[in-house]
Amino acid sequence: MVNFLVTITYGSAAWIGVAQNIFSNKLIERLLDAGIGVAPSTVINSGATHLRNTLPAEQFAEVLRVFMDSLKDAYVLPIALNAVSMFIAAFLDKKMRTIKTNDAKIA
Numbered sequence: 001m002v003n004f005l006v007t008i009t010y011g012s013a014a015w016i017g018v019a020q021n022i023f024s025n026k027l028i029e030r031l032l033d034a035g036i037g038v039a040p041s042t043v044i045n046s047g048a049t050h051l052r053n054t055l056p057a058e059q060f061a062e063v064l065r066v067f068m069d070s071l072k073d074a075y076v077l078p079i080a081l082n083a084v085s086m087f088i089a090a091f092l093d094k095k096m097r098t099i100k101t102n103d104a105k106i107a
Contacts, residue, residue, distance in 0.1 A: 015081060023074035030066045038063055 028040040038059055046054040048067070055063055 015077065019074045019077045022077060023070050026070040026073045027067065030070055031063070034062060034066055036062050036066070043067065 024044060027043065031038060031040045031043060036059055038055060042054060043051065043063060051063065051067070052060060
């Protein structure tokens with residue numbers, strides 16, 4: 001049981017970093033391709049919460065579209081990993097899916 005919890009914890013931590021990397025790389029790539037005139041570092045450093053306050057109104061709509069498209073790309077990874085884990089779990093041997101319990105009687 002402990003190995004299971006460790007695997008879940010460390011696996012999640014590692015894949016969050018990968019998804020964040022995908023998001024950042026796509027955001028930088030799309031901001032440069034769109035030619036909006038906003039430095040990618042400005043968008044990344046301001047974050048989603050302060051993006052509206054950092055950018056002028058005419059640039060905000062386009063940057064928000066690029067931001068959301070990059071976020072969609074980052075969501076592909078957890079969806080794919082979830083599908084793989086569901087596929088593996090569906091075909092596990094019944095013996096492996098059974099949780100062992102103590103059948104000690106409490107008096």
